[in-house]
Amino acid sequence: MSSIKASKDALRKEIGARIQQLGNEEKTLQSNKVVQKLFALPAFRNSNRISVYLSTENEINTENIVREIFALNKKCYVPRYNRQVMEMVRLNDMKDWENLPLTKWKIKQPLLSERRENATDTGGLDLIIIPGVAFTRDGKRLGHGAGYYQ
Template identity: 25%
Template sequence: MNIDKTTIRKKIIEKRDSLSKEEISKKSMSIKESLIETSEYSEAENVLIYASMRNEVITDGIIKDALSKGKNVFCPKVTDKKSRQMTFVKIENPDDFVKGYYGIREPLITDKSVICKDSGLNSLVVMPGVVFDRSRNRIGYGGGFYDTFLSDHSTFKKIALAFDCQLYEGSENGSSDEFPCELLDEHDVKPDKIITEFEII
């Protein structure tokens, strides 16, 4: 049976959307605790992190933790949809967001905004995704924004957050927990780690 990214996305999003608010909150707390104990997070001076929406792993607590520890916190802002460009804008407050591209919570860009540059500082990107396999391959929402950004910032460390139900379990007629080769693209950027409520991959 042929399987494509659209089919996989739909199936996994349905699974994720079936989680209750209580489940999402509890699982997100476990993921947060695992993340903040990693060396990548504790050593990071810059934390580039998405503002969670819908039934994604909740990042509000991580953002508050990073700010409380004096880290520079940057959140993504789509700047050019056609060329899949986004930038990360520094925030000072967990509520510094407005509705942006596809209803995503984004920071405003003003003439006083600080944009994250590829510097010598220790930087960690905390990234979302729709589905992952155990080789850390990632299928996102289809925009390609993170792949474009990370290909230009190869020195940044990368950790993806996902619920266990977002791990690929293979097709119905197969047992492999890795994506079929035809779904992989040479431009896809893997996270260094994936954190779920149960494990770090």
């Protein structure tokens, strides 16, 4: 194992342990702060076709991001995974989001059997909001290690 990979793995474990120690109220407070900062960014305000990951309990909660996308009449796309392949497919509204089934990892995801608009087939995306374990102040990202967002 390379020393860089080992360092990243150790950092993921350390940050994961810190997140586990936070109470639900603190997680909600921190999520809301991040989401409000996102809403103020010109990149968000000026985008029409937005992809957003659907969060797990230890990530920034993205439900309010999805709500805001629909409230602003923007188009919302979410990841759908099939083994090592990920595509960004369209959600129609909040009811659609609410009815999404959970994967074995407890992540909401559209069924593979459902026909949905794929962002790459219909004009691409203006903004992609991706998950991360940690970020530096200048925007560098430490992901979960699966390589989906490389």
